Amino acid sequence: MHSIQKITPFLWFAGQAEQAAEFYVGIFRNSKICDIVRYTEAGQEQHGQPPGSVMIVSLKLDGQDFTLLNGGPAFQFTPAVSFVINCESQEEIDHFWNQLSEGGAPEARQCGWLADKYGLSWQVVPTALPTMLMDADTEKAGRVMAALMGMKKIDLAALKKAYAG
Known part of the structure; x- marks a missing residue:
């Protein structure tokens, strides 16, 4: 036990x-x-x-x-509940994204969100994202948010480029 x-x-x-x-x-x-x-x-x-x-x-x-x-078919997973996987690198993002999305929902959601083959939702995100989004420079944070909203699987290099301006 x-x-x-x-x-x-x-x-x-x-x-x-x-x-x-x-x-x-x-x-x-x-x-x-x-x-x-x-x-x-x-x-x-x-x-x-x-x-x-x-x-x-x-x-x-x-x-x-x-x-x-x-428990049987009485309840199904929804995107209202998800598990966040905090990733240090693009390699780690790619690993979790590729493995969890295999056989999952055909359309990934935006911002690193996906549903696996059992219908469970996951968010595969870089650990650097909160710092970028909470930056005191609202213009930098806004560029990151705009870039993020256009992504399904997160591209860390593109977020860093948006952050840098």
């Missing part, structure tokens, strides 16, 4: 929690599947999953605890 953090994202899947966990663990370093709990006769009727099938997968993604539930 792994330690329990104070707040843990708990994600509802229609039936692919184990596959999703394997997908995410393959993308993020310092990641692993910690525990798998299976449905029994006593719990399966609520979510329509057969006894013995995966109910809950506990995992760590880059050290962050997550819990995935196979």
Whole structure:
């Protein structure tokens, strides 16, 4: 059993929690599947999953605890909730963007936002972005925002160029 953090994202899947966990663990370093709990006769009727099938997968993604539930098709992910991945370099942005968008929503959203093949939304952004957007020079910050709004996958060099003027 792994330690329990104070707040843990708990994600509802229609039936692919184990596959999703394997997908995410393959993308993020310092990641692993910690525990798998299976449905029994006593719990399966609520979510329509057969006894013995995966109910809950506990995992760590880059050290962050997550819990995935196979709860059936009652709920779907929406872009109203997303996970931000703070990236130090274009190489890191490209890695996460390319891996997470594979098989995902055909149209990526703007500003580094994408939906993966399970419908979960991610924002792949450079760590330098908040500093650029909060610059006291509102003209510089405005140029960065204008450049950002025109991007799907973030181009860090283009943001730095906009920032420099």
